[in-house]
Amino acid sequence: MENQNQENSPNEEITTESQQHTINTNVSQEELENEIKRSEESIKVTEVTTTEGLKPTDTREYINKNGICRHRDNCAISTLKTIIRGFAIGYGLRAGIALLTGLILRKLYRNPRKLINQSILHKDPIGFGLFLGFYTGGFKGINCLLRAIRGKEDGLNSIVAGFIAGSAMMFSKSTEMALYLFARALESLFNAAVKRGYLKSYKHGDSVLFCLCTTILFHGFVWEPTAVRPSYMKFISKVAGKNRDIGAITSVIRDMYYQQQKK
Template sequence: MNAAYVHGKRWAHGAPAPHTVFVLPPSQQSVFLLSLTDMAALSKIPHSCYEVGHTWHPSCVQSAADITKGALEVSFKIYAPLYLIAAVLRRKKKDYYLKRLLPEILWSTSFLTTNGSLFIVFFCILRKLLGGFYPWSSGFGAALPASYIAILLERKSRRGLLTIYMANLASETLFRMAVTRGIVKPIRHGEVLLFCITASIFMFLFRSNDGLKGFAFSALKFIIGKEEIPTHSNMADSVGTPAAIETEHSQVSAEKADHKRKTLIAYTRKLLESICKHGPRHRCCKHYQDNCISYCVKGFVRMFSIGYLIQCCLKVPSAFRQMFSKPSRLPSVFYNKENFQLGAFLGSFVSIYKGTSCLLRWLRNIDDELHALIAGFLAGVSMFFYKSTSITMYLFSKLVETMYFKGIEAGRFPYFPHADTIIYAISTAICFHAAVMEVQNLRPSYWKFLLRLTKGRFALMNRELLDVFGTEASRNFKGFVPMLDPRYTTVISRTVLPPGGDAKLG
């Protein structure tokens, strides 16, 4: 068997030799370049699936088994803690842990494992059926049937959420592809502008009667507060009247006086309550316990604290892993810049929305749900504190979904059965296609997820052979060329050592 010399050491075929570049003799280089030109003209490359895809092993069956084994392990590690934490937060009973927890974990694990393993299976099948690789077959063509079959294995209750996520990711990927090709030009701070528009419409629906339902309404009620929800006759009683609240405060004050709790904390609390209560408040405002100024300030402090704590909690696991090796990094959990950025984003969003709503009530002397359009748009400017394309695209996708279902209820849009499975399959196929052909246009976090799911094998594809399609497939791989066994190759290329001797490495 021929061998190459890597850094002065003899390296046999079949063993992994990452980040190596082979130099062919001039005569073979001209043949190789000529063949690439012909392939580009035909928009098809005749290489085998071993030469392009599963370069770590020439067997299609063994390669699929490798992907399945790795994906199964990673999928279980992802879903086991996810379902366990969700069960704890939802306060599930003992019967759930004994009978339903493990089956649900295995159910979702099989879905994710199938999605990864069937991709390489259809990758090989299409190569054998087509006799080569077309620009669409190595990514989109292989991922489409794999994703469709996989989503059918997932529980129906989770398909909608997965579809929204992947549709959001696919939209972002398509936009980046269009920018790369010069079809569209990116708008400066475009994610902030889109967030402003999305927030404006969401807040209008929140203020409208029967505008939002379910989780979206509950989430906005938690963030904004019940004072901004639509006015109903039965809700006015639950909120209370100023007179009733004043009576309650007088009773509390009397109890405090009787118990003689004249501590510094009590005095401070009383002073703050007095400042909050005595101040400008429009008659249409429903924040009866606060004036308009303290109402906005309290909203900022509350959501700033929540955003800060959320970001801290997200950094705790990584901080614990570094506690013993790098203990000096532990304080960064609490003083990290991102903690304050997320807090400032959430806090300013709420305070700007509430402040604008109060101002419009003062100016127009009425409480109108149309105020939410202006207040929501201005509140969206808060994203300058925490720019996130992922958040913007997710909320925009949820808005499109909400408007579509409202259109179905109104009889204006048709209902398509199994639309979620079809959208998921197409969206995932787009993302897999980007991962194969132009990973530079894929969201970095999703690329890292694919590497984790495949144990790094997704990066071992021979993308230099795919460069002939003009997508710069190998741009982010620093000239990586896998070492292939010539016994299982079909076309001469610089990834294969020429017969009759060793090749020099440059």
């Protein structure tokens, strides 16, 4: 009997330990569930207090309303930061270049007032800063506004926002920049068409495009010189050489052609 009791005692100890372990696990699970419930309740309370504390005119009420905008700040503050950053970059670049050229090349350090008026306070740096600021910030702000109104993000938002933001060119009109963006837009359209399978990419397509553009430009240079930009005419004349008057040569070619046509 004593041996049986001794044999049963270890089994009883094991069962008691397992029961205690199950009790402890149950207690720990209950504690975890209680903590989760408390945290959820605290989150709900904070959400209620923050939404109730906001006024209708407060911009924080519209922070990522539909969960589409991915910037950290609200839409108004993010747009304002983009406008300020763009203006600082554009104005700083133009004003800095104008200031350096005035000091080094034009030697306007002898007349500081003229130097400031033609660099820091000139309309070109200010206009370029406004253009870059409202071009980037306007696109972001209008895009965020369309997301909030339409409740979705698709290509239409970017098209409308880009079209309206392009009106910032009025602050700093530049034909070169407009032509550059036009070329980049055509390139983007071509790449999109290739990606969707509407067109096929060609290995030497850039060379063919350059040949076509050169054909049009040189035809205008010879036969319609008034249609070519004066800056490009000067560039071609410099490439040809100082001792060669390209304009006189092309005029001779035109005169010979017209005389032959009269005969």
